[in-house]
Amino acid sequence: MMVATDIATRVWNHTFKLDPIVRSLLDTDFYKLLMLQMVRGLHPETQVTFKLINRTTSVRLAEVIDEAELRAQLDYARSLRLTKREMIWLAGNSFYGTKQIFLPEFLDWFEDFRLPEYRLDVVDGQFELTFSGPWTHTMMWEIPALAIVNELRSRAALRHAKRFELDVIYARAKAKMWEKVEQLQKLPNLRISDFGTRRRHSFLWQRWCVEALKEGLGDRFIGTSNVLLAMEADLEAIGTNAHELPMVLAALAEGDEALKASPYAVLEEWQRYYGGNLLVVLPDTFGTTSFLKSAPRWIADWTGFRPDSAPPIEGGEEIIAWWERMGIDPKEKLLVFSDGLDSDTIEEAYRHFEGRVRMSFGWGTNLTNDFRGVAPEPIPGLDPISLVCKVANADGRPAVKLSDNAAKATGEADEVERYRRVFGAPSYAERAVRV
Amino acid sequence: MMVATDIATRVWNHTFKLDPIVRSLLDTDFYKLLMLQMVRGLHPETQVTFKLINRTTSVRLAEVIDEAELRAQLDYARSLRLTKREMIWLAGNSFYGTKQIFLPEFLDWFEDFRLPEYRLDVVDGQFELTFSGPWTHTMMWEIPALAIVNELRSRAALRHAKRFELDVIYARAKAKMWEKVEQLQKLPNLRISDFGTRRRHSFLWQRWCVEALKEGLGDRFIGTSNVLLAMEADLEAIGTNAHELPMVLAALAEGDEALKASPYAVLEEWQRYYGGNLLVVLPDTFGTTSFLKSAPRWIADWTGFRPDSAPPIEGGEEIIAWWERMGIDPKEKLLVFSDGLDSDTIEEAYRHFEGRVRMSFGWGTNLTNDFRGVAPEPIPGLDPISLVCKVANADGRPAVKLSDNAAKATGEADEVERYRRVFGAPSYAERAVRV
Numbered sequence: 129m130m131v132a133t134d135i136a137t138r139v140w141n142h143t144f145k146l147d148p149i150v151r152s153l154l155d156t157d158f159y160k161l162l163m164l165q166m167v168r169g170l171h172p173e174t175q176v177t178f179k180l181i182n183r184t185t186s187v188r189l190a191e192v193i194d195e196a197e198l199r200a201q202l203d204y205a206r207s208l209r210l211t212k213r214e215m216i217w218l219a220g221n222s223f224y225g226t227k228q229i230f231l232p233e234f235l236d237w238f239e240d241f242r243l244p245e246y247r248l249d250v251v252d253g254q255f256e257l258t259f260s261g262p263w264t265h266t267m268m269w270e271i272p273a274l275a276i277v278n279e280l281r282s283r284a285a286l287r288h289a290k291r292f293e294l295d296v297i298y299a300r301a302k303a304k305m306w307e308k309v310e311q312l313q314k315l316p317n318l319r320i321s322d323f324g325t326r327r328r329h330s331f332l333w334q335r336w337c338v339e340a341l342k343e344g345l346g347d348r349f350i351g352t353s354n355v356l357l358a359m360e361a362d363l364e365a366i367g368t369n370a371h372e373l374p375m376v377l378a379a380l381a382e383g384d385e386a387l388k389a390s391p392y393a394v395l396e397e398w399q400r401y402y403g404g405n406l407l408v409v410l411p412d413t414f415g416t417t418s419f420l421k422s423a424p425r426w427i428a429d430w431t432g433f434r435p436d437s438a439p440p441i442e443g444g445e446e447i448i449a450w451w452e453r454m455g456i457d458p459k460e461k462l463l464v465f466s467d468g469l470d471s472d473t474i475e476e477a478y479r480h481f482e483g484r485v486r487m488s489f490g491w492g493t494n495l496t497n498d499f500r501g502v503a504p505e506p507i508p509g510l511d512p513i514s515l516v517c518k519v520a521n522a523d524g525r526p527a528v529k530l531s532d533n534a535a536k537a538t539g540e541a542d543e544v545e546r547y548r549r550v551f552g553a554p555s556y557a558e559r560a561v562r563v
Numbered sequence: 564m565m566v567a568t569d570i571a572t573r574v575w576n577h578t579f580k581l582d583p584i585v586r587s588l589l590d591t592d593f594y595k596l597l598m599l600q601m602v603r604g605l606h607p608e609t610q611v612t613f614k615l616i617n618r619t620t621s622v623r624l625a626e627v628i629d630e631a632e633l634r635a636q637l638d639y640a641r642s643l644r645l646t647k648r649e650m651i652w653l654a655g656n657s658f659y660g661t662k663q664i665f666l667p668e669f670l671d672w673f674e675d676f677r678l679p680e681y682r683l684d685v686v687d688g689q690f691e692l693t694f695s696g697p698w699t700h701t702m703m704w705e706i707p708a709l710a711i712v713n714e715l716r717s718r719a720a721l722r723h724a725k726r727f728e729l730d731v732i733y734a735r736a737k738a739k740m741w742e743k744v745e746q747l748q749k750l751p752n753l754r755i756s757d758f759g760t761r762r763r764h765s766f767l768w769q770r771w772c773v774e775a776l777k778e779g780l781g782d783r784f785i786g787t788s789n790v791l792l793a794m795e796a797d798l799e800a801i802g803t804n805a806h807e808l809p810m811v812l813a814a815l816a817e818g819d820e821a822l823k824a825s826p827y828a829v830l831e832e833w834q835r836y837y838g839g840n841l842l843v844v845l846p847d848t849f850g851t852t853s854f855l856k857s858a859p860r861w862i863a864d865w866t867g868f869r870p871d872s873a874p875p876i877e878g879g880e881e882i883i884a885w886w887e888r889m890g891i892d893p894k895e896k897l898l899v900f901s902d903g904l905d906s907d908t909i910e911e912a913y914r915h916f917e918g919r920v921r922m923s924f925g926w927g928t929n930l931t932n933d934f935r936g937v938a939p940e941p942i943p944g945l946d947p948i949s950l951v952c953k954v955a956n957a958d959g960r961p962a963v964k965l966s967d968n969a970a971k972a973t974g975e976a977d978e979v980e981r982y983r984r985v986f987g988a989p990s991y992a993e994r995a996v997r998v
Contacts, residue, residue: 303738
């Protein structure tokens with residue numbers, strides 16, 4: 129029996145010059161678009177530098193990933209423009225139940241958007257990748273840059289895998305993923321979404337994982353942060369706001385008093401643009417305990433909180449206690465968990481808080497990049513690394529993040545010191561940042 | 564981004580009239596060819612009826628499998644002829660280290676071989692499928708008939724599975740299979756082969772399993788009983804002889820004395836045709852204990868035994884004890900285990916006999932048809948059933964198999980009674996026949 133090989137497909141495959149990782153400007157997190165609209169409205173002149181930081185220093189990325197390949201991928205991403213159907217979808221779709229969340233004037237401007245220049249150097253085995261320019265442009269590099277570096281690393285890890293080995297790897301990764309889905313099927317009121325774009329193994333793998341959650345969890349899978357996948361798979365786009373907002377506003381604040389007020393100023397700005405379920409507080413940029421201690425009463429009227437670096441149980445309890453002090457019934461409120469989740473931690477938090485508060489889970493790295501133990505021979509390059517792309521400075525002033533986990537703090541040492549003086553020491557023990 | 568669909572492939576898929584299960588006369592067990600050559604030489608006129616028996620009576624096959632589909636597959640198999648390259652391979656290859664194991668005169672005859680007619684009825688929800696005619700022809704139906712019925716059953720079980728469900732099912736089946744490979748990798752001197760043609764989930768799945776063993780076990784995977792796969796994957800074809808030989812010779816024997824001698828007469832016939840590593844005794848047709856009690860000394864000079872229905876440990880010990888009584892060092896001898904194996908029982912037998920005897924394992928149903936627990940929603944139709952195709956009679960005389968497991972006995976009740984009187988009662992407790 130002859131094996132029928134589709135020659136056109138085969139030739140297409142073996143003449144690949146570039147297999148682009150990011151093929152659409154919508155292959156990014158939804159909250160970037162929400163933040164972009166606000167930043168463009170309120171901070172159109174602010175200059176912000178984003179910088180790639182590999183916290184897993186043992187992995188010398190520049191020795192794993194070819195610099196020319198990285199440049200080719202970044203350059204390809206810079207060539208992208210919004211397509212007609214993408215613009216139609218952004219304009220015509222409802223997000224979080226709201227029509228025309230993106231104003232026509234913003235969309236007119238966004239239609240011509242392209243990613244700005246980047247600067248890439250290799251220093252001591254690591255890439256120094258920075259994006260400098262107007263905040264309205266540099267902020268849009270974070271997600272594609274991370275997705276590109278992570279996927280180039282996966283590709284490098286699999287470069288020498290044999291055909292059969294790849295078959296086993298993806299079969300086992302699927303089996304592993306499906307075990308997690310089956311574990312989560314036991315949680316009847318679960319609300320979970322994909323937050324895994326930035327750390328994904330690959331775009332195709334993320335798409336498979338999203339399909340698995342859709343098939344396996346039905347309505348309990350509430351959507352994806354990835355705008356492109358939301359569009360393609362007819363899912364809700366999920367996400368609200370990120371640390372870059374308080375980090376930039378804090379960096380721009382004049383003096384300690386203004387610095388201390390900046391986390392609340394961010395929220396005031398946010399609610400000028402958005403309402404309803406988009407009113408989710410991200411309290412941990414400079415420590416949740418400090419945030420709550422000085423938080424004005426009106427913040428308790430927001431829909432919920434996203435504890436993003438505290439241990440889920442303790443972090444959730446701290447916020448519930450604050451709501452109760454504010455005279456608010458937590459049952460009406462929402463906790464969005466999004467830090468270091470996996471099916472076990474999701475189940476644990478779910479069972480802990482069940483019936484006491486509304487919950488949703490934004491599942492990231494362990495959703496879209498859990499290849500640990502699936503290769504027939506261990507391939508360490510498949511283990512996810514802790515790679516982030518953070519605000520380094522705003523209008524030339526250094527930016528800082530403290531977080532609830534001291535291991536996640538970023539910024540220059542003396543500035544971190546100053547912020548700790550203003551906001552107080554971390555309330556939680558330092559935890560290893562696994563991914 | 565547009566999804567590129569290969570239209571030719573798609574149209575080919577959706578216009579499938581018949582997806583043949585057996586596409587080659589070599590898609591059968593190697594021992595059938597060895598036996599066929601001998602039967603043709605020594606018993607060319609013997610008429611033998613083979614009959615399909617579904618021991619898993621709870622599965623009403625005729626309600627699961629469409630009769631017309633079954634006929635279409637059987638008819639397709641009847642249309643097959645040996646191809647030129649198959650004949651070249653049979654003539655030019657060495658089997659068990661022997662060149663020209665198939666004599667030119669046999670191959671000339673075999674070149675024109677086609678499967679004979681079948682008779683198919685439906686009785687009480689089961690198929691009555693019988694093959695009557697010259698032994699030289701009916702014997703060749705056993706393996707394709709079993710493979711066809713088993714694969715039609717798998718297809719029926721998966722008929723309503725959604726695309727994503729199929730993806731999960733095969734991913735998990737592969738993951739499950741690879742776990743077994745990893746378990747077996749720990750056994751350094753393992754010798755194992757695929758014996759799973761008759762009970763396979765499907766041809767393509769068997770091929771994947773064979774590839775998995777080849778990739779995962781290297782030289783420890785010594786080959787496959789499937790002649791077609793051996794040819795395609797450049798593997799050794801494995802197998803020697805089967806119960807049909809003693810069953811037919813016993814049925815033809817005149818009187819109890821000749822009946823009692825028939826299991827040894829078979830071996831005398833065999834060694835007129837084959838030598839060396841093909842001298843493997845299958846002792847359990849009428850009970851191993853009885854066989855050994857009356858076995859002539861020369862049988863101890865054969866390469867080994869294949870205990871096929873006794874519990875592996877006890878069955879192996881019984882044979883080792885016999886070798887020792889015959890003054891033979893078991894270390895020089897071979898035990899081929901082939902009954903109800905899975906990675907656990909293989910490991911158990913391996914560790915039990917390690918260093919005391921040479922061993923090899925012929926892995927069947929749990930290699931090529933273990934889909935238990937892999938479907939997102941349980942699909943009972945994927946569980947293997949105990950389906951066999953046995954000699955019912957020879958030259959009009961009823962055939963019997965006693966085996967070392969009374970649950971595997973076949974034949975008419977009064978004949979079974981007579982055989983038990985001649986050969987003695989089973990030495991082993993009855994065990995459930997799982998697959």
